[in-house]
Amino acid sequence: MDDIVLHGGKLRYSNSVLGDGTYRMSLSDDFAEDVNSMWDLCKTDPAQWNMNLNALELLSHYKMQDDDPLDFFLTFRYAEEHIPNCTEKLNRVCRLAEELGRRGVIEKLRVDSGLLAFRYKNAQIKRCLAKAGSVLEIKMLLLANSALDDDGNQYYNDAASGVTIVWSNHGSSVRRWNFYDESTDYCDINTENEIDVMLMRGVIPVFVSCKNGAVDSNELYKLNTVADRFGSIYAKKIIAATYLGKMGSGREMDPFRRRAEEMGIELIENAHLMNDDELLARLKKATE
Structure with missing residues (x-):
């Protein structure tokens, strides 16, 4: 450059x-496979992908503090107390997380008992999911x-x-x-x-x-x-x-x-x- x-x-x-x-x-082969998987999901409905990623970006600002930036941990109760009209956003992110989990780009997914938690596969994957x-x-x-x-x-x-x-x-x-x-x-x-x-x-x-x-x-x-x-x-x-x-x-x-x-x-x-x-x-x- x-x-x-x-x-x-x-x-x-x-x-x-x-x-x-x-x-x-x-740009390893493994990373390329993960990007291709996310792009395949995005291209099925770019508008939905944008809304889902925008919701994830918003919720990420309210996730519970953790020393590891790859970890995402948020209770529904905390979200409801701090984010206006959060139910629809939570539902979006939970569905997105389940799909990303099936594709292997996030790990240790937990969506139960009023909790959403997962871990990004690596920092480059997190960067791919930081913005729509x-x-x-x-x-x-x-x-x-x-x-x-x-x-x-x-x-x-x-x-x-x-x-x-x-x-x-x-x-x-x-x-x-x-x-x-x-x-x-x-x-x-x-x-x-x-x-x-x-x-x-x-x-x-x-x-x-x-x-x-x-x-x-x-x-x-x-x-x-x-x-x-x-x-x-x-x-x-x-x-x-x-x-x-x-x-x-x-x-x-x-x-x-x-x-x-x-x-x-x-x-x-x-x-x-x-x-x-x-x-x-x-x-x-x-x-x-």
Whole structure:
């Protein structure tokens, strides 16, 4: 991701997969199988997945304190005392946990006697389940990492997800910094952007925004701003999404599509309706 530095930015790295910042995930075969299993569940009904994960995210803020961040422990009584209208959210998360337990991505599941408890298989799985759109983001990363050219070489020479860029917009001069970690003092940096997935195809940067649900026009401008600031005139800009609009991806989204085309942003629509080969083919075509 040296391209970011060359254009006056810094990558803010995290020392932990659960930390705040860029973290290079270990893309093992076992992890890929787990992501595929979660993506298969998500793609059956992205809207339900979003509501379930949003409920899990909310309940996670109220889970009982524990030294191990992989453990989830919450009594129904505590939830009812602290979370308004929590019954529907609890039911959602309990059903989700049972399905995730069957798929082996959470362990030690207990849903009885007014208690919901489980343990995430590992920290990377927890990160995938932290936000509703994370599983699509990691799925796109895995596909990009597996892509090969006609000679059997890596199609993308670099790929990362959750790329956090920080930069200062004081003055007009281009600032060049070195990479740094969470301990670095960056008080002079006042702007931060996150790219869901960033790829490098030779010297061409690819900025990918992943949306597992309705996408509004603000996403076009955010993606365009970051790509223009940290890319080049050859930078590729992509939005990979399930549904573009709240009611689906019908004709009502045509103005959005036209604006994306005007801004040079490639749309990969209905990602949940494609198999891996189809989704990867669309990604590669968008980055040719």
